[in-house]
Amino acid sequence: MKKLHIGMNRDMSSSFLDLRMANRHGLIAGATGTGKTVTLQSIAEQFSEAGVPVFATDIKGDLSGIGHTGKFNDALRNRARDLGIEPYEPKAYPTRTWDLFGEHGEQIKASVKDIGPLIMARLMGLTPTQASVLNVIYLMCEKRNMPLNSLDDFRDALSYAYENAAQVSTDFGYVSPSTIGIVQRGIATLENQGGVQFFGVPEFDVRDLMQTSDGLGVVNLLAAETLMSSPQVYAGFIMWLMQKLFATLPEVGDPEKPKIVFFFDEAHLLFQDAPRQLLVTIERVVRLIRSKGVGIYFVTQSPTDIPDAVLSQLGNRYQHALRAFTAKDQRAVKAAADTFRPNPEFDTKDEITTLGKGEALVSTLNSNATPSMVEVVKIRPPRSHIGPVEGHPPAPTPKPTQPTQRHHGGSPAPSGSLPGDYQFLKTAEVLGVLLIGVLIGVGLTLIMT
Ligand SMILES: Nc1ncnc2c1ncn2[C@@H]1O[C@H](COP(=O)(O)OP(=O)(O)OP(=O)(O)O)[C@@H](O)[C@H]1O
Ligand SMILES: [Mg+2]
Numbered sequence: 001m002k003k004l005h006i007g008m009n010r011d012m013s014s015s016f017l018d019l020r021m022a023n024r025h026g027l028i029a030g031a032t033g034t035g036k037t038v039t040l041q042s043i044a045e046q047f048s049e050a051g052v053p054v055f056a057t058d059i060k061g062d063l064s065g066i067g068h069t070g071k072f073n074d075a076l077r078n079r080a081r082d083l084g085i086e087p088y089e090p091k092a093y094p095t096r097t098w099d100l101f102g103e104h105g106e107q108i109k110a111s112v113k114d115i116g117p118l119i120m121a122r123l124m125g126l127t128p129t130q131a132s133v134l135n136v137i138y139l140m141c142e143k144r145n146m147p148l149n150s151l152d153d154f155r156d157a158l159s160y161a162y163e164n165a166a167q168v169s170t171d172f173g174y175v176s177p178s179t180i181g182i183v184q185r186g187i188a189t190l191e192n193q194g195g196v197q198f199f200g201v202p203e204f205d206v207r208d209l210m211q212t213s214d215g216l217g218v219v220n221l222l223a224a225e226t227l228m229s230s231p232q233v234y235a236g237f238i239m240w241l242m243q244k245l246f247a248t249l250p251e252v253g254d255p256e257k258p259k260i261v262f263f264f265d266e267a268h269l270l271f272q273d274a275p276r277q278l279l280v281t282i283e284r285v286v287r288l289i290r291s292k293g294v295g296i297y298f299v300t301q302s303p304t305d306i307p308d309a310v311l312s313q314l315g316n317r318y319q320h321a322l323r324a325f326t327a328k329d330q331r332a333v334k335a336a337a338d339t340f341r342p343n344p345e346f347d348t349k350d351e352i353t354t355l356g357k358g359e360a361l362v363s364t365l366n367s368n369a370t371p372s373m374v375e376v377v378k379i380r381p382p383r384s385h386i387g388p389v390e391g392h393p394p395a396p397t398p399k400p401t402q403p404t405q406r407h408h409g410g411s412p413a414p415s416g417s418l419p420g421d422y423q424f425l426k427t428a429e430v431l432g433v434l435l436i437g438v439l440i441g442v443g444l445t446l447i448m449t
Contacts, residue, residue, distance in 0.1 A: 022295045
């Protein structure tokens, strides 16, 4: 059974991540500066070595180094030697950089139709009442075969609904001219903030993320520095990406190795202020996507940032140091410690506060899907460059050699335990999500700056 080398346990044995269990999701947590991003980089390198493509959000630009050979100093060489990594040679990994704004990497495009009313409403910060107009507009476009690709198409559809408000209200549901005006202004804001590039065709195909180059999994980076100034957009985009994967990938059960692995940094933004029904949707996506061979690793400061229903599905845990200055900190430390299967050799809670940089408490799933006993692990140093690369250039696009999971036939694959494409966007439940979800978009001065 193939395993990824992660580092060395305190008893000098090696720490591994079982590739068959890597689609059982994971968590990388820890206070600022404790080593989360480098752990992500190191694990991503190992996935790439195993031919597994990776997608990671590059929040601070400090993951861009993965596409460049490392510049080793004595500390890194000594660390590698201590961990028994011989030889320890610098290496660059095939990297592809993506950008919603098309500035720092390849453009990701999505049609307004594909984004769907739920996420569009969040992006525009519409109230539930305003958002209900979007459902009418989407329905009208579908029934009348009106294009809904670009923001221009969206504006045309709104103008049509405005001019024919009585008829559209009778046929598809009530639209008020004043609300249409508000949505039109929302489009203008989206345009000003870079949405023109993002919305449109040709649509981004998630299978483009699933490539290998000379046997190495391609590491896809989402340049997210600008995106982070619009947390709701970041969250909306990630939601959309997960939906796309759902709709596109066939059911594979538990494969020998994942088809692709995602690392979502600043994961707390996905859950922050999210209404319950939206959390239910995310929780369901995370649960079902596993059997499509997709592993999702959330990166955040504290496990308490992640809702319990999601946290309980994250089988592979890397917990870096947490601080315990305040009573709240101490509760977070205890909560983090309680998620681990104890090791009689040490007290998990005490260890969390004393771990060094680049050390983590680690528990991964065994081949029988049970969590391993927690260990203190020194994480292996990456072979690629640590930290941002000067000028943040887009890394060279690798020659794709073999899409790892292309579903042939042009139409979306059957989605297994999910009843159909975007089913959850069509259910009454998710209409509820739409209505409640937009509440958290209020106050958001959106997008794409
Ligand atoms: N496994 C490791 N091998 C070698 N050096 C490491 C390792 N982990 C961490 N470091 C060192 O620690 C520094 C900080 O790590 P990193 O940037 O990963 O922290 P972080 O938890 O992501 O911080 P932040 O929350 O601010 O993003 C790195 O720049 C590197 O010098
Ligand atoms: Mg970091």
